[in-house]
Every structure is written in C-alpha cells, then in structure tokens.
Amino acid sequence: MMKLPWLKSALEQDGPILSVYLDTTRTDPNAAAELSIRWEQLRTQMVSEGAPTALLDDIHRTVQLPSAIGGRHGRAILASSSQILVDRVLPVPPYQDVARWGDHAVLLPLLQLTPYAVTQLLIEVDRAGADLLLRAPENPAIDQAPNSVAEAESIDGGHDELHKARLGGGSQHGWRSNNYEARVEDSWERNAEAVAEKVNKLVMEHKPDMVILTGDIRALALLKAELGQEALTRLHTAAGGTRGVSLERASFREELARVTQAFIDRNQQNLAEHFREHQARDAASIAGAEEVARALERGQVEELVFTPGREPDNIEHLLRQAILTDAGVSALQDRYDAIPEGIGALLRWRDDATPSNRAASMTGDPAREGAVDPDRDRALSRDQQASELSR
Numbered sequence: 001m002m003k004l005p006w007l008k009s010a011l012e013q014d015g016p017i018l019s020v021y022l023d024t025t026r027t028d029p030n031a032a033a034e035l036s037i038r039w040e041q042l043r044t045q046m047v048s049e050g051a052p053t054a055l056l057d058d059i060h061r062t063v064q065l066p067s068a069i070g071g072r073h074g075r076a077i078l079a080s081s082s083q084i085l086v087d088r089v090l091p092v093p094p095y096q097d098v099a100r101w102g103d104h105a106v107l108l109p110l111l112q113l114t115p116y117a118v119t120q121l122l123i124e125v126d127r128a129g130a131d132l133l134l135r136a137p138e139n140p141a142i143d144q145a146p147n148s149v150a151e152a153e154s155i156d157g158g159h160d161e162l163h164k165a166r167l168g169g170g171s172q173h174g175w176r177s178n179n180y181e182a183r184v185e186d187s188w189e190r191n192a193e194a195v196a197e198k199v200n201k202l203v204m205e206h207k208p209d210m211v212i213l214t215g216d217i218r219a220l221a222l223l224k225a226e227l228g229q230e231a232l233t234r235l236h237t238a239a240g241g242t243r244g245v246s247l248e249r250a251s252f253r254e255e256l257a258r259v260t261q262a263f264i265d266r267n268q269q270n271l272a273e274h275f276r277e278h279q280a281r282d283a284a285s286i287a288g289a290e291e292v293a294r295a296l297e298r299g300q301v302e303e304l305v306f307t308p309g310r311e312p313d314n315i316e317h318l319l320r321q322a323i324l325t326d327a328g329v330s331a332l333q334d335r336y337d338a339i340p341e342g343i344g345a346l347l348r349w350r351d352d353a354t355p356s357n358r359a360a361s362m363t364g365d366p367a368r369e370g371a372v373d374p375d376r377d378r379a380l381s382r383d384q385q386a387s388e389l390s391r
Helices: 005-012 031-049 053-064 171-206 217-226 250-281 289-297 315-324 374-390
Strands: 017-023 074-079 084-090 098-102 120-125 129-135 153-156 210-215 235-237 285-287 301-306 328-331 343-347
Touching: 005 084, 005 315, 017 031, 017 053, 031 053, 031 098, 053 074, 053 084, 120 171, 120 217, 129 171, 153 171, 171 217, 210 217, 210 250, 235 250, 250 285, 250 343, 285 289, 289 301, 289 315, 289 343, 301 315, 315 328
Parallel strands: 120 210, 210 235, 301 328
Antiparallel strands: 017 074, 017 098, 074 084, 120 129, 129 153, 285 343, 301 343
C-alpha cells in the first residue's frame, strides 16, 4: 500500500493546476530531440488552455535537464499558476504523456505506477567494508542517489588484515600462518560488524522495501550473520556485483532489474490474495465505483485498489478523495485479479450501512464462484427489463 501525504498540498491548492507527465527516457542519441518535440506539442496545447507562459518556461527548463537515472524513466510535475508544487522522477515512464491545465491536479498517470514505487538499499560489499546506495520512488537514481533520503556512503571497517598469507612450507611456519589467518578472519568479521551497524540504522530510519546485497561471497555471509531482523525480512541477493563498479556493468543492471521485478510481481500477487481473502472471510473489501465512492465519503477506506486501463469515469475524484482521507492507493494489474468496474477498496471498518458485495470470481477459482459481480448483475437486470418490455 502506498500512502501519499506529500500529494495533499497539491490537492488542497486552489486551482487551476497544471499537471504534466512525460516519458523522459534518454537511452539513445535521438531521445533528447524527441523529448523536445513532444514537450513543445504539449506546451502548445497548454498555452491554448490558458496556462501561464512563465510557468511553462520554468517547466521547460526542468524537463530538459537530464536526470541522474539511467534507463527508462519518467517525470511528474504538478504546478499552480505561480510555482511548481510537485516535481518527481518516476522509476518507469507514464503509460502516456499527459499535460492538462484545469481545476484539479490529474493523478491517474502517477498513481497507475504505484507498483513500481519501490525503495531500495543496495549494498555492495567486500571484505574491507561496503558501499551503500539508497534509492526512493521520488528519485530512483540508484547509481548516484542525489536525493534527500540519504547520500551514497562508503564504509570501511578499519581492520586491514584482509588477505590470507601464502607463507613458505615447513613446520616452523605453522604457528605463524595459523595466527595470521585468525587475524584476517577477525578483521573480516569486525568490518562486517561495522557495515551491519550502519545498515541496521538506515533500515530502521528509512524502512526500505528491499535491502539488496551483492559482492564478495565470504563478505556477504559475514554481513548476513550480523544484520538485524528488520534488514533480514527485506533481504534480497543480486549476483554479479563488485564494490564500486557493479552499476557500470549492463549485466548487473539487468540482474538488479530482474530482482526488482520479481519483488513487484510478488507484491501484486499478495495484494490480489489479500483483497480476495477479505472478500471471502469478513467482507472487509468492496468493489464497484458507486460502492467505493460511498465508502470514501464515510472515511471507511483504508486502501483504494484500482486496475490500470479499466478505471471508472470518476477515477480522478475517487483518487483525490482517497488521498484527502489518508487512505493508501494501489494499482493492481488486470492479470492478477479482476475487480468489478476496475475499482475496489479495503475498509477500515464496516457497519450496517456499508455496501455488501463481492469481487467477480476469477476463471478457474472455485472458491469465488459464488461471488457477486456488479457488472454482470447490472447486465442481467437490463436483459430482464428488455425481456419484460418485449412481452
């Protein structure tokens, strides 16, 4: 679930509000020129809608500056007539470019991307210490991390007996060799303790969704043994990393993307199962645009869940109400579950006035065969009415 208190200021601002969502990917030599063309087309549209020229000039300068993030990404900007209120780099491009000057901020292009809003702490470890890089959804530049969450950090344990000796043969060297190797092992362990102390502190402070380890195999094992429970519950391993150079390698960036996507897929599956369980167990989730709107008006919604591409016509109003009532918002892709009318909600509580319905049963899921599908029921009702009229 994604809480969005930082959007409240834009929603509470008197309109009109300018909303801009752009694919700002620069993965080939023509990307910058193509971005300029797309921006100029949107700018022309916004001028015709009445957006101030000075504000558009400010946004032009903002979107033309290259982001520190590589690969595919996007940009979200919300602005009043006098200032930019929200400016965020997006970890993936929006589904489509959007620019609108209107009474309210446009939220859907941003909130469709909630599954990708993953905070990660990447730890590149060797036997001397580690490099720590934190990336957050508001600035997903993991390789440089120039964000307000934390700067990239290097930690060296200070214990420099790092390499086991290759001493000459003979029994006279036995004691010296064993003693030296013991000091090396002790240095590795002390360095791992120093790294773990910093990692545990960062995890407790920032609660990243993922803690990703890569680097020297022996150092990884020593570090894992020292990490606290909060870090261990978030722990993932990415193969092929080397301290200081991991993100310069295309192969490691692909591995990092694979590990991240697997985490996103698992989260989506868990959300779908959580929604279904509440339907089956205690009816603490509802579905359908009208039902969700009523629950939002009563402040009952804990988490709004919607399907990108299947949203109801009043989705912007529902998203706005969710954020203003401190509800979380999650996008659940269609392949994980089928929510009637593309919108549902997990509830904070329910009472006799709460709408009672069930999400549509999924194909091949016998546990949901008795669930109510409002879309289907309305269609049946229309057919029945037509049948009555034809008699």
